[in-house]
Amino acid sequence: ETGVTQTPRHLVMGMTNKKSLKCEQHLGHNAMYWYKQSAKKPLELMFVYNFKEQTENNSVPSRFSPECPNSSHLFLHLHTLQPEDSALYLCASSQVLAGTSTDTQYFGPGTRLTVL
Amino acid sequence: AQKITQTQPGMFVQEKEAVTLDCTYDTSDPSYGLFWYKQPSSGEMIFLIYQGSYDQQNATEGRYSLNFQKARKSANLVISASQLGDSAMYFCAMREGMDSSYKLIFGSGTRLLVRP
Numbered sequence: 665e666t667g668v669t670q671t672p673r674h675l676v677m678g679m680t681n682k683k684s685l686k687c688e689q690h691l692g693h694n695a696m697y698w699y700k701q702s703a704k705k706p707l708e709l710m711f712v713y714n715f716k717e718q719t720e721n722n723s724v725p726s727r728f729s730p731e732c733p734n735s736s737h738l739f740l741h742l743h744t745l746q747p748e749d750s751a752l753y754l755c756a757s758s759q760v761l762a763g764t765s766t767d768t769q770y771f772g773p774g775t776r777l778t779v780l
Numbered sequence: 781a782q783k784i785t786q787t788q789p790g791m792f793v794q795e796k797e798a799v800t801l802d803c804t805y806d807t808s809d810p811s812y813g814l815f816w817y818k819q820p821s822s823g824e825m826i827f828l829i830y831q832g833s834y835d836q837q838n839a840t841e842g843r844y845s846l847n848f849q850k851a852r853k854s855a856n857l858v859i860s861a862s863q864l865g866d867s868a869m870y871f872c873a874m875r876e877g878m879d880s881s882y883k884l885i886f887g888s889g890t891r892l893l894v895r896p
Binding site: 712754768770771 | 829886
């Protein structure tokens with residue numbers, strides 16, 4: 665595998681279900697990100713992990729719970745979601761270099777989530 | 781005020797012709813980075829090109845070039861010799877500063893359709 669992979673690619677879940685999204689990066693990067701892309705809205709940053717430490721939580725509801733066990737893996741645990749949470753969830757990774765703004769984020773293919 | 785503005789919701793271009801996708805940005809930070817991503821219907825965000833605020837020359841990557849006009853705060857993407865596979869959503873994004881904030885702020889995107 666190369667680049668950033670995400671599983672599953674598609675997920676349909678009920679509001680009472682618990683599910684997890686998985687992201688894995690094979691680029692040796694030290695930072696990982698979760699984004700949400702809803703229809704007709706700009707991409708929204710949800711969480712940032714740098715060296716496995718969460719450095720950003722962009723006012724995300726607690727029904728979304730991230731986990732970063734190591735620098736290559738990132739999970740998004742989902743529970744009691746709402747229909748408005750239906751969206752494309754994108755994972756990204758980058759190599760953060762202190763004192764620069766040049767690190768490029770590389771994205772996975774996304775998980776298309778539908779909440780019924 | 782919006783940080784990243786893409787004023788063209790949709791664009792058409794004839795195959796083999798060049799097209800310019802507009803992007804303006806707003807920041808008071810002297811250090812920032814500008815990115816363009818392509819998102820085909822499959823969902824993956826594909827990195828195209830990067831321009832740093834201190835870069836003296838406009839960035840180029842193959843058929844992609846960035847028309848960077850710092851005083852006007854614009855960073856337009858130019859695609860030369862358009863191909864049918866260029867049909868996709870295109871997003872402009874900005875990262876501000878060189879601190880530990882790794883946020884990429886995205887515009888609302890431009891949908892490009894290449895006509896045969």
